[in-house]
Amino acid sequence: MPAPVALLYPPSCDPTAPYLSLPTLTAWLRKHGVSVLPVDANLEGWEWLLSRARLEGLAARIEQRLGELDARPSLSHEEQLAYAALWAARGDAAAAPAAIDGALAVFRDRSGGAARFYDPRAYEDAVATVESAMRLVSAAYHPLSLDFVAYRTPFSLLSAGEIARDAAPERDPFHGYFEQLAERLAREDARLVGISVAFPGQVQPAYSLAHVLRARLPGVHVTVGGPALTQMLLRLEGEALEKALGPFSSAVIYEGEHALLAMARAIERGEDPAAGGRVIRGTTIEDMSTLPPPDFDGLPLDRYLAPELVLPYDPTRGCYWGVCTFCHYGLAEVGTAKYRERPVETVIDHVAALKDRYGTRIFYFSQDVFSPRIATSIARGIVERGLDIRWGTDMRPERSLTPGRCAELVAGGQLSAALGVESASPRVLSLIDKGIPVEAVRDAIVNLSQAGVAVEAMCFGDFPTETVREAMQTVRFVEGVGDELSLFILGRFDLTHGSLVAQRPGDFGIKEVWGVAGDELGTGLFFAERRRTGRPSEHAKLEEAVSALSSRWRLHRYPWAGALSTAHTLLWYARLGKDVFRRLGPDRDARVQSAQSRVGAARFDVARVTEESAAREAALWEQMVHEERRVSRATYEARAASLPHATPAPGRWSYAAGVELRAVEGRTGTVKTRRAPTGRRPSHAGNSTKS
Numbered sequence: 001m002p003a004p005v006a007l008l009y010p011p012s013c014d015p016t017a018p019y020l021s022l023p024t025l026t027a028w029l030r031k032h033g034v035s036v037l038p039v040d041a042n043l044e045g046w047e048w049l050l051s052r053a054r055l056e057g058l059a060a061r062i063e064q065r066l067g068e069l070d071a072r073p074s075l076s077h078e079e080q081l082a083y084a085a086l087w088a089a090r091g092d093a094a095a096a097p098a099a100i101d102g103a104l105a106v107f108r109d110r111s112g113g114a115a116r117f118y119d120p121r122a123y124e125d126a127v128a129t130v131e132s133a134m135r136l137v138s139a140a141y142h143p144l145s146l147d148f149v150a151y152r153t154p155f156s157l158l159s160a161g162e163i164a165r166d167a168a169p170e171r172d173p174f175h176g177y178f179e180q181l182a183e184r185l186a187r188e189d190a191r192l193v194g195i196s197v198a199f200p201g202q203v204q205p206a207y208s209l210a211h212v213l214r215a216r217l218p219g220v221h222v223t224v225g226g227p228a229l230t231q232m233l234l235r236l237e238g239e240a241l242e243k244a245l246g247p248f249s250s251a252v253i254y255e256g257e258h259a260l261l262a263m264a265r266a267i268e269r270g271e272d273p274a275a276g277g278r279v280i281r282g283t284t285i286e287d288m289s290t291l292p293p294p295d296f297d298g299l300p301l302d303r304y305l306a307p308e309l310v311l312p313y314d315p316t317r318g319c320y321w322g323v324c325t326f327c328h329y330g331l332a333e334v335g336t337a338k339y340r341e342r343p344v345e346t347v348i349d350h351v352a353a354l355k356d357r358y359g360t361r362i363f364y365f366s367q368d369v370f371s372p373r374i375a376t377s378i379a380r381g382i383v384e385r386g387l388d389i390r391w392g393t394d395m396r397p398e399r400s401l402t403p404g405r406c407a408e409l410v411a412g413g414q415l416s417a418a419l420g421v422e423s424a425s426p427r428v429l430s431l432i433d434k435g436i437p438v439e440a441v442r443d444a445i446v447n448l449s450q451a452g453v454a455v456e457a458m459c460f461g462d463f464p465t466e467t468v469r470e471a472m473q474t475v476r477f478v479e480g481v482g483d484e485l486s487l488f489i490l491g492r493f494d495l496t497h498g499s500l501v502a503q504r505p506g507d508f509g510i511k512e513v514w515g516v517a518g519d520e521l522g523t524g525l526f527f528a529e530r531r532r533t534g535r536p537s538e539h540a541k542l543e544e545a546v547s548a549l550s551s552r553w554r555l556h557r558y559p560w561a562g563a564l565s566t567a568h569t570l571l572w573y574a575r576l577g578k579d580v581f582r583r584l585g586p587d588r589d590a591r592v593q594s595a596q597s598r599v600g601a602a603r604f605d606v607a608r609v610t611e612e613s614a615a616r617e618a619a620l621w622e623q624m625v626h627e628e629r630r631v632s633r634a635t636y637e638a639r640a641a642s643l644p645h646a647t648p649a650p651g652r653w654s655y656a657a658g659v660e661l662r663a664v665e666g667r668t669g670t671v672k673t674r675r676a677p678t679g680r681r682p683s684h685a686g687n688s689t690k691s
Contacts (some may be wrong), residue, residue: 004035006190011045011205012151014559016305017567020197023294028257031292034264037386038298048177049345058140059093070603074645080613082142087606089139095595095657096133103129107305114307124590132592132657150201159520166194182216192267197226210247225252233411244632250274254282254331289340293350312366316341328498348381365393372400379412382461392416397444406451416454418565424477425470449484454578456564460491465509475545516631554584595657605649
C-alpha cells in the first residue's frame with residue numbers, strides 16, 4: 001500500500017471543534033485513491049501542553065527563574081521584563097496545574113446533558129483555569145505571549161533567523177509534542193507532509209514544526225499552504241522568498257486540492273514534487289460540484305473541547321460582494337477570492353450524510369459570506385428533507401433579509417448570523433464601499449432577531465479619517481439595536497497588504513504607508529493619516545462608551561461562549577436561547593478552582609519594575625518602528641542594555657491566579673493583571689472574527 005500523505009493542522013488555534021482545511025483536503029485526496037493521515041496537531045499539541053504534569057514542570061521553571069533573578073545584584077531592562085512576567089504568572093503557576101484536568105472535563109462533559117458545560121458558574125471557572133494555564137505557559141517561555149488565537153514574541157517572524165530562534169526547544173512550548181509527532185510520522189512511513197496554516201497564530205508554530213520534521217525526517221517532503229502562508233509568501237520574491245521558505249521543501253499558494261494531488265502522484269513516481277520550483281501555485285476549483293464533502297475520519301472527534309461535535313461545512317467559497325475596501329481575506333492576492341457555490345442539492349446531500357455519519361446536529365457554514373439567496377434555498381431543502389439540524393454562519397445585512405425570508409431561514413435551521421455591520425457612519429460606509437445603508441442594516445438585524453436568529457454584529461472603528469463622532473455613531477447604533485443583538489464586537493481597523501486601502505492609500509486620507517527595515521517577511525504594515533482626528537479626551541469618552549455598552553452582555557475572547565461564531569457559542573444558543581449572553585450580563589467572579597492567596601518574598605519592587613520596564617519597552621519600540629522605521633535585535637539589545645537597572649527593594653507580595661499582585665510588606669502598591677474582555681478587540685483585518 002502506498003505510503004500515506006500526512007496532513008497537519010498546527011497550533012495555535014481553536015481546539016473546540018475541527019477546522020475545515022484538513023477534512024477538505026483529506027476528502028479530495030481520498031476521492032482520488034490517495035492514503036491520508038490527518039493530524040489535528042493543534043488539538044493534540046494543546047492536549048499535550050495542558051496537562052497537570054506539564055504545567056507543574058513549567059511552574060517549577062518559573063520559581064527557578066525567579067530565584068535566579070532574585071540572586072542578581074541588579075536587574076537589566078530585559079531581566080526586569082522577565083521578572084514582571086514571572087511574578088504576574090506566579091499565582092497561575094500555583095493554581096492552574098491542579099485545576100486543569102477538571103476544567104477540560106467541564107468542556108468535554110457529555111453526561112447528564114452536559115450540565116457543567118451549560119452551567120455559567122462552572123463554565124466561567126473552567127475558562128478562567130485554561131486562560132490561567134496559558135498565562136503560565138507564556139511566562140515560563142518569556143517573552144512569549146500564547147493563547148488560542150495568537151503566538152507572539154517581540155521579534156516574531158521578522159526574519160528566517162528569528163523564526164529559527166523561536167523554534168529552539170527552550171523557546172517553543174510545543175517542541176516536545178512536535179518530536180513525538182515526528183516519530184509517529186516515521187512509523188507511518190509518511191513521504192509527503194502537508195502543513196495547513198489558516199491563521200496568523202499558526203505561522204511560527206508551523207515553522208517550528210517544520211524545523212523538527214526536517215531534522216528528524218530528512219527524506220520527507222514537507223510542504224505548507226493555507227491562507228496565512230499564502231498572503232505572506234505571495235508578496236515575496238527572489239532571495240527574500242527563498243529565506244522565507246526556510247525549513248519547508250515547498251509551499252502551495254492559493255487553493256491546494258489539485259496541487260497537493262499532483263505532489264502525491266509525484267511522490268508515488270519517485271519524483272521531486274518541487275522540481276518545477278519550491279513555490280507551487282494552486283488551481284482554483286471553478287466547479288464546486290466536483291468537491292466531495294469534507295472527510296473527518298481519522299480526526300479525534302471525541303476529544304475536542306466541547307460536549308458535542310460542531311462541524312464546519314463550506315457551501316460556497318469567496319465573497320459575492322467582494323469590493324469592501326478594507327478587506328483582504330482568504331486565498332486571494334487582493335480583496336477576497338472569486339465567488340463560487342456548491343449546488344444546493346449537493347449541499348443538502350452532504351449535510352445529511354455528515355449528520356448521519358458523525359451524529360452532528362449543529363453545523364457552522366464556513367465561508368467568506370453567505371448570501372441570503374443560497375441560504376434560503378438551502379433552508380428550504382432542509383425543510384423538504386425533514387433534517388433536524390441547526391446552523392450558524394456569517395452574512396451581509398442585505399435588504400433581502402425581509403421578515404418572510406428570515407422566517408424561512410429559521411424554519412430551515414438557522415441558529416445564528418454574524419453580520420458585517422462595520423460602521424454606522426454613512427460617510428465611513430461609503431469609504432468602505434459597503435453598499436448597504438444604515439437603515440437597511442438595522443432592518444436586517446431586527447428581522448433576523450425577531451424571526452428567532454441569534455444576531456451578532458461585527459463592527460470596527462479607526463478607519464482612516466474616521467472621527468470620534470463617527471465612531472460614536474457606531475456605538476450608539478449598537479446600543480439602539482442592543483435588545484435584538486445576541487453579541488457584538490467593535491474591532492479596530494488594521495491595514496493589510498491586499499486591501500484596496502493599502503493599494504490606493506491616498507484615496508482614504510492616508511499620507512504614508514510603510515514597513516520597517518529588518519522585517520524580511522513584510523508582516524508589519526504601518527500608516528499615517530494626513531491629519532489626526534479627535535482629542536485624547538474624546539477618545540477616552542469613546543472607550544468609556546464601549547465599556548459601558550459591553551457591560552450589557554457576557555462577552556469572551558475567542559473561542560469561548562460569548563465570542564462570535566464559535567462552537568461553544570452556537571451550543572449555548574441552541575441550549576440556552578439566543579439572548580443568553582444578554583440575560584447573564586458580565587461575569588466578574590470567574591476564578592481558578594484551586595486558587596488561593598499566597599505571599600512570597602521579592603528582592604525587587606515588583607510594582608515599580610513592572611510599570612517602569614513596560615513604559616521603557618514601549619518607548620523603545622516606538623522609536624524603532626515609528627521614528628527610525630528600522631528594527632533589529634542588535635539595536636534593541638544595545639539600547640536595552642543602556643537602560644537603568646533595577647536595584648534591590650525587598651518586600652513581600654500577595655498573589656493568586658487572576659488577582660492583582662498586592663504589596664503586603666516593605667513596599668506599597670499593586671500590579672495590574674489582565675482583565676475580562678470588552679467589546680473591543682485588537683484589530684480588524686478582513687471580515688472574519690476568527691483570525
